[in-house]
Amino acid sequence: MIKQAIIPLAGLGTRLLPLTSVFAKELLPINGKPGIEYILEECIDSGIKEIIFIISQKKKIIKKYFYNDQFYKKIIKKKKDNRIISEYKKILRYKKMIKFVYQNKPLGTGDAVLKTKKYIKNKYFLMLLPDDLIIKKNCSKSMIKIHKKFNSSVMASMTVKKESVSRWGIFKFKKHLDKQNSLIDDVIEKPSIKKAPSNKAVIGRYILPKKIFTVLSKQKPGKGGEIHITDAIQSLINNNENFIAHRFSGKYLDCGTMNGYIKSTLKISKL
Ligand code: UTP
Numbered sequence: 001m002i003k004q005a006i007i008p009l010a011g012l013g014t015r016l017l018p019l020t021s022v023f024a025k026e027l028l029p030i031n032g033k034p035g036i037e038y039i040l041e042e043c044i045d046s047g048i049k050e051i052i053f054i055i056s057q058k059k060k061i062i063k064k065y066f067y068n069d070q071f072y073k074k075i076i077k078k079k080k081d082n083r084i085i086s087e088y089k090k091i092l093r094y095k096k097m098i099k100f101v102y103q104n105k106p107l108g109t110g111d112a113v114l115k116t117k118k119y120i121k122n123k124y125f126l127m128l129l130p131d132d133l134i135i136k137k138n139c140s141k142s143m144i145k146i147h148k149k150f151n152s153s154v155m156a157s158m159t160v161k162k163e164s165v166s167r168w169g170i171f172k173f174k175k176h177l178d179k180q181n182s183l184i185d186d187v188i189e190k191p192s193i194k195k196a197p198s199n200k201a202v203i204g205r206y207i208l209p210k211k212i213f214t215v216l217s218k219q220k221p222g223k224g225g226e227i228h229i230t231d232a233i234q235s236l237i238n239n240n241e242n243f244i245a246h247r248f249s250g251k252y253l254d255c256g257t258m259n260g261y262i263k264s265t266l267k268i269s270k271l
Contacts, residue, residue, distance in 0.1 A: 003048060003122060005051045005140075006052045006053075006125060007036075007051060007128050007129075008112035008127070009054055010054050010104075011112075016257070016258060023061070024059045027065060028255075030265050031268040035255050035264075036062070036130055037094075043126070043128065049097065050097055052098075053101070055103075066091055066094055069092075110219060113127065123210050126144070127205070129205075130255075132203050132254065132255070134253070135251050135271065137250035139246075139250050142246065143207055143248075146181055146244060150244060152243065153209055154244045155184070155203075158201055159201070165196040166192055168190065169190070170198060170201055172197035173198075180247045182244065183242060183245075189228045190223060202230070205248075
């Protein structure tokens, strides 16, 4: 049963500087709604009951977004505005589901995941990277179905342009399970074009096993001196854990760059 999701939010967001020097990119509106709310809706709609946000002191504004009760109460008292009341109700509903943990040094995605160790209850949990929006079809929901069918770890995947492989975790598959799902053989973090085993990329949705924490707690820094979740996944694959690459059918929007962010708003506004 997948009932918990984690969302790493403690990165520096250097691709969106200078904006991210003072603001959390995940709160930027995409077609009028903060990006993080699309991610929360995907979680809720896929049956997730608890969501763990990994933030840093620098990104406390994200917590404030959900904990500004006095502010709302005062305004609602003064102005009985139905829009504000329903927005506040929505925030309260989210707040009930979210726990915050801190990663104050951005040592990598693997290190961020490790911060949630003592909160994860079941054998598997979901992880969503908030820069990656997937619209039109709930990717997490489809992945949970695949997880139930094969009882294994699952990652969202997509074919990318050969020239762009160094931006992603790239994998090679062992065998196809069906039209949309394959068993992964090898995965490598941001390889050069020369070293890339394919042009199949991992996108920011993962169903991970709890045992990944044991691997992460012993893991040495990898590329760029960071602890990457991809390296922990490769160690698990080497130890015979099955990882399925799920070719999702929704539309992928990259909100981690300014160009992608602008395009995302345009795409969503046309839905
Ligand atoms: P990235 O490294 O891809 O993005 O992390 P970033 O740090 O947000 O932005 P750039 O690359 O500098 O522009 C992927 C996800 O993992 C989180 C980030 O917040 C992002 O959601 N992350 C990354 C952490 O929580 N901690 C880290 O140490 C690193």
